[in-house]
Amino acid sequence: MTKTLAFVLYPGITPLDLVGPLQVLSALAQIDPSFEVVVVGKGLTPLSTDTPLKLTPSHTFGQVAESFALIVPGGTEPTLAALADEPLLEWIRQVARTAEVVGSVCTGSLILGAAGLLYGRRATTHWGFRDLLAKFGATPVAERWVQDGPVLTAAGVSAGIDMALHLVERLAGEQTARMVQLLIEYDPQPPLGGIDWRSADLDFFKPHARTMVESALAGHPALLARMTT
């Protein structure tokens, strides 16, 4: 039986959160047809992102009732607004009930949290929002990706590529993971090297994150209070 790998799409996401792991898992599906990839949204109209590009899903929530794996991408303020998007959360809860992998990239893990799927789990997210995971009963972890039971969360944006390659290795073995890595030529050479976390100024982001939460959830005082106290 075909194993479905479903990405969720909602308005305003950071497209690299989705497209990094989508490209990796689409390569897996190309190599091994026992996997198929879908991108699922409320409807089939193009959705804005935090770039000028618009993205259109391949399936609607109504068309995908269950999935082997589920991956939720993140973003900035629109993702925080999605924490109050009950139809989105309800579809995620429904699919997560039987999914073997419940995944996220970046602040997508906050949506998993809002759906009630992170209680007692170790999880990660973008460094600028990591503290918020605790609001949903999760234990925030500063790792590139974190596996806890079925829950697989990645750090910010580009971390979804690493997480997806890890998932390919787990689902299809090391040889296939190496083939996927070769096909997408993932041999990273950041011009300035990796991030030097000790010298990076992370505190500057705190007021921005706070402002985004307050703006995104202004119409949802109970959730806003939960996120800010």
Add this chain to the structure above:
Amino acid sequence: MTKTLAFVLYPGITPLDLVGPLQVLSALAQIDPSFEVVVVGKGLTPLSTDTPLKLTPSHTFGQVAESFALIVPGGTEPTLAALADEPLLEWIRQVARTAEVVGSVCTGSLILGAAGLLYGRRATTHWGFRDLLAKFGATPVAERWVQDGPVLTAAGVSAGIDMALHLVERLAGEQTARMVQLLIEYDPQPPLGGIDWRSADLDFFKPHARTMVESALAGHPALLARMTT
């Protein structure tokens, strides 16, 4: 005056080719409003990709007559078919005439080649198509990204992220490049390490590449002959 950074969109691309550098340069535009990012296509309808996701440009060819930078993403067979897409090539030639940066990711460099922009230039592309660069008068180079005059070409798929960070450093300095890298949390940790090029079997791809070229250009015998002899 605002500097426009234009990505070209055409049917069937590998979306990570576009979205990697798009996310990087959109972060630059967010930090420094003297830059703006656009995604340009023939029309404004959603276009298929080599994944289930569809992508929609923000502008049409007619709306963007010139640009500070131009970046062409690649793909597999549909990109090879685009080597014969004269309206696409003509728009690229027109914008390249005054652009300070003429860039590509993956097999997007073959499109630059077909547009006549690589004569006498050092350039790169996806490892599986590198030999084809010589058909357009370019010198193929096995590097993550290659700068030669205004021409900036990246290796396959994920290499566009590294190339775009290099471009940010060049346009806006090291501090801004580090900030962009931090915002997209680009601290890569490939689970199996980088690609071990010495042990990788690359020859298996040759017949696939050949088949793709033959299939994509079946209706264009002169170009097909140029690409295969």
